[in-house]
Amino acid sequence: MEDQVKRDICDIGRRMYMSGFVAANDGNISVKISDNQIITTPAGVSKGFMTPEMLCTIDLKGNVIKGKSKPSSEVKMHLRIYEENPEIGAVTHSHSPYATAFAIARRPMDRALLPEAIVNLGIVPVAEYATPGTKEVSESIAQFVKDYNSLLLANHGAVTWGIDLMQAYFRMETLEHYAKILFITTILGDAKELSSNDVSNLLEIRKSQGITTGGIPVPHNSTKNKENANEDLLAQKIADMVLKKLENR
Ligand SMILES: [Zn+2]
Numbered sequence: 001m002e003d004q005v006k007r008d009i010c011d012i013g014r015r016m017y018m019s020g021f022v023a024a025n026d027g028n029i030s031v032k033i034s035d036n037q038i039i040t041t042p043a044g045v046s047k048g049f050m051t052p053e054m055l056c057t058i059d060l061k062g063n064v065i066k067g068k069s070k071p072s073s074e075v076k077m078h079l080r081i082y083e084e085n086p087e088i089g090a091v092t093h094s095h096s097p098y099a100t101a102f103a104i105a106r107r108p109m110d111r112a113l114l115p116e117a118i119v120n121l122g123i124v125p126v127a128e129y130a131t132p133g134t135k136e137v138s139e140s141i142a143q144f145v146k147d148y149n150s151l152l153l154a155n156h157g158a159v160t161w162g163i164d165l166m167q168a169y170f171r172m173e174t175l176e177h178y179a180k181i182l183f184i185t186t187i188l189g190d191a192k193e194l195s196s197n198d199v200s201n202l203l204e205i206r207k208s209q210g211i212t213t214g215g216i217p218v219p220h221n222s223t224k225n226k227e228n229a230n231e232d233l234l235a236q237k238i239a240d241m242v243l244k245k246l247e248n249r
Contacts, residue, residue, distance in 0.1 A: 038057070042054050090168040113217075
């Protein structure tokens with residue numbers, strides 16, 4: 001079983017690297033193999049070029065049990081995720097460009113815009129900035145682990161988790177894909193939100209898949225439209241006043 005987990009981690013590492021989710025030695029992956037042990041990626045190695053013997057087995061306190069390499073300093077964040085939620089079986093962390101851009105803008109991805117994102121991710125909050133690799137990162141993420149499936153780390157990157165490695169990794173793919181779509185939508189403008197009825201249908205689908213985490217998207221359009229309508233009205237009034245003054249000259 002452990003050999004297969006190691007091969008799977010190397011495979012996902014290659015996919016993350018080839019997809020441009022990580023550059024150089026960025027990112028890390030871990031899989032829980034028993035109540036008290038995880039297999040994780042080593043420090044200072046590209047996720048695109050890992051072989052099974054490079055991986056380390058550590059306990060949930062961070063002590064190395066097997067493997068010659070040192071785990072990444074960012075494994076503290078993984079350990080905290082496993083500690084907060086014992087149901088979690090795998091964690092992936094990347095610096096994927098679009099999701100990281102949202103993390104830098106400190107903009108949560110919390111609108112009801114894309115069905116796949118609502119079902120597979122839910123909303124994606126932003127955790128406060130902390131220096132990568134420190135235990136402060138663990139503190140900043142702890143409050144989100146039980147209720148969500150993914151998280152943006154302010155000015156740093158993204159982290160996703162799941163019951164197994166595929167679920168955690170697919171959440172990372174969905175997150176980056178969604179962030180890319182959101183970015184393009186922002187340039188286009190005029191995003192139309194799904195209705196609360198559409199959202200509750202999607203939440204039903206999510207529930208039928210046994211997923212109870214992810215939160216519920218927040219409607220933005222209703223208040224935004226009202227604000228925009230008021231702004232438009234004010235702009236129109238000012239334009240009328242200016243025109244009248246010009247006519248009276
Ligand atoms: Zn990182």
